[in-house]
Amino acid sequence: MKAVAISPAKVILFGEHFVVGGNSAISMSIDLPTTVTVEHFTQNQVQVKSDDLEVEAVFSQDGKLARSSGENAETTLRPVFQATAFTLKKLNKPEHGLKISVTSKVPIGMGLGSSAATAVGTVIGIATLHGSKISNDDVFEAAYSLERMVHGHPSGVDQATVTYGGLISYRKGKVNDKLRVTKPPLMIIGNTGKRRSTGEFVGRVTRLRETQPNEYGKIASEAQMIADKAAEWLATDQPEKLGALMNENQRLLESVGVSSPELETLISAARAAGALGAKLTGGGGGGCMIALVEDSTQLKVSQAIERAGGQTVPGRFTPKGAQASLCDA
Ligand code: PMV
Numbered sequence: 624m625k626a627v628a629i630s631p632a633k634v635i636l637f638g639e640h641f642v643v644g645g646n647s648a649i650s651m652s653i654d655l656p657t658t659v660t661v662e663h664f665t666q667n668q669v670q671v672k673s674d675d676l677e678v679e680a681v682f683s684q685d686g687k688l689a690r691s692s693g694e695n696a697e698t699t700l701r702p703v704f705q706a707t708a709f710t711l712k713k714l715n716k717p718e719h720g721l722k723i724s725v726t727s728k729v730p731i732g733m734g735l736g737s738s739a740a741t742a743v744g745t746v747i748g749i750a751t752l753h754g755s756k757i758s759n760d761d762v763f764e765a766a767y768s769l770e771r772m773v774h775g776h777p778s779g780v781d782q783a784t785v786t787y788g789g790l791i792s793y794r795k796g797k798v799n800d801k802l803r804v805t806k807p808p809l810m811i812i813g814n815t816g817k818r819r820s821t822g823e824f825v826g827r828v829t830r831l832r833e834t835q836p837n838e839y840g841k842i843a844s845e846a847q848m849i850a851d852k853a854a855e856w857l858a859t860d861q862p863e864k865l866g867a868l869m870n871e872n873q874r875l876l877e878s879v880g881v882s883s884p885e886l887e888t889l890i891s892a893a894r895a896a897g898a899l900g901a902k903l904t905g906g907g908g909g910g911c912m913i914a915l916v917e918d919s920t921q922l923k924v925s926q927a928i929e930r931a932g933g934q935t936v937p938g939r940f941t942p943k944g945a946q947a948s949l950c951d952a
Contacts, residue, residue, distance in 0.1 A: 625662040628748035628947035631655065632729045632938055633736035633784035634810060634904045634913055637853045637872050640828045640881055641846040642778040644839070645795060649853055650780055651807065652788040653938035657727040657737065659744030661752045662952060664720035669707050671700040671723045684708070684718055702738060702773060706745040709769050714753055721749065730936065732818040734905020739781035742766045743945045751947040759944065762786050767796070774822060776829070788944025792854055804857050807940035808865060810913045811924050813893065813933035815885035817909030824881045824908045831879055839879075846875050866899025866915045873902035881907035889933040896920070896927030911936065 631652035638648030664670055668689060672679035678693030680700040686708065691697050703723055711717050723745065729737040743766045750757040766782040780793045790807060792800040832839040849868050856865040873890060876882055886903045893901040893914035901914040912933075916924045925935045 624752070624949055625660055625952045626748045626752035626947050626949050628659045628661070628744040628751065628945060630657045630659070630740035630744040630785050630945035631788055631941050631943060632657070632740055633781055634812060634911070634938070635734075635780060635784075636808070636810075636904075636913070637868065638846060638850040639780070639903075639905055640825065640876065640879065640907070641843050641850075642780050642793065642795065643776060643825055643828065644832050644843055646843055646847045647792055647794045647799060647850050648778070648780050649790070649792050649802070649850055649857070650784040651790040652784050652941050652944060653735070653812075654941040654943075655728045655735065655936070655938040657725065657729055657740035657744055659741065659748045660724045661745070661748035662722045663752070664722045667718055667720045669704050669721050669723065671703045671707075671725070673699065673725045673727075675726055680704070703741060703745055705773065706742045706766075706769055707749060709772075710746050710749040710765060713765060714750065714755055716753060721752075723748070730814055730911075732820070732910070733814055734821070734903075734907070734910035735812070735936070735938070736781040736785055736905075739766060739770070739785045740945070742769055743782060743785045744947075747945055747947040751949060759786050762945070763798075776825070786944050789942045790857065790940070792850070800854075802854060802857055805860050808857065808862065809916050809918070809921060810940075811893065811898070811916055811921060811928060812904070812936040812938055813889040813912045813914065813928035814936050815883070815889060815909050815911070815933055817883065817885050819906065819909040821906030824906045827881060828879050842875055842878060846872065849875070862899050862915060862917065869900030869902045869913075869915055870894070876903055876907060883908050885909055885932075886912050888931050889928050890914075892927040892931035892933075893924050896924045898924045
């Protein structure tokens with residue numbers, strides 16, 4: 624018997640970075656799957672592998688690396704081991720051997736939620752294999768606690784979006800609202816190909832918040848007004864107004880130092896080709912941008928992003944959060 628968990632990826636439409644300081648953000652899940660397969664292992668160890676990345680590692684229950692193969696195998700796979708150990712402890716099965724395999728269509732370290740998708744998939748995959756009914760709230764809580772252990776002060780927006788799915792308004796620690804929209808926004812995702820660390824850019828904004836609270840406060844309240852208006856324009860399907868808000872949100876992100884020339888090149892190209900609005904998505908500094916388009920402009924905008932040196936990522940809105948089921952091995 625094995626459990627197969629499939630998690631979506633995510634894009635943040637409004638409010639990244641400011642959400643860490645207590646603002647709300649709007650994000651949506653996209654149909655780029657990460658699949659985590661979990662099986663019992665005869666040995667009392669945790670074997671983790673990724674065929675896409677050609678890495679494999681075996682950890683003993685106390686976290687020591689028993690063996691590994693492939694480049695950077697331990698660094699790449701240790702977060703999966705940590706998610707596993709955490710979940711086994713929660714389920715009161717700390718000494719259980721498991722084999723875990725991860726495959727993903729999500730580019731890593733590009734702001735599309737690859738690590739949240741893997742963590743959430745691991746939690747629900749293990750719970751499902753052990754026959755435990757686990758609620759979305761518990762999955763989110765587990766993945767968020769785990770992220771806090773590994774990364775300091777994340778907002779949890781990635782874990783929430785991947786767990787619950789759909790279009791959500793999120794404030795630190797909890798989903799405020801599942802936004803009901805008649806038509807989900809049509810976004811083109813452009814990848815700069817520049818991998819960066821979200822932590823570094825979160826640190827930059829945190830320093831600004833701590834050292835210049837008045838300056839930060841003004842920018843953050845503008846960002847909050849944008850997120851509030853965006854929820855309204857999403858609900859009433861007003862793409863032009865939504866696009867203008869994306870541009871304003873990008874300006875604020877530039878002012879706190881989390882944009883990059885690579886992102887701005889793709890953003891300008893998308894706007895010039897007819898996108899209603901464009902901004903970076905996620906941690907910034909590289910990674911991905913998003914452009915709001917209409918059916919009639921999507922091809923032109925995609926081509927402009929590619930001509931400007933970006934790679935378009937083929938993800939679209941999905942209402943589905945992470946899900947797992949049991950099947951025969
Ligand atoms: O991990 P990324 O790059 O998708 O960014 C997450 C969003 C941030 O607001 C930058 C960080 C956070 O914890 O909310």
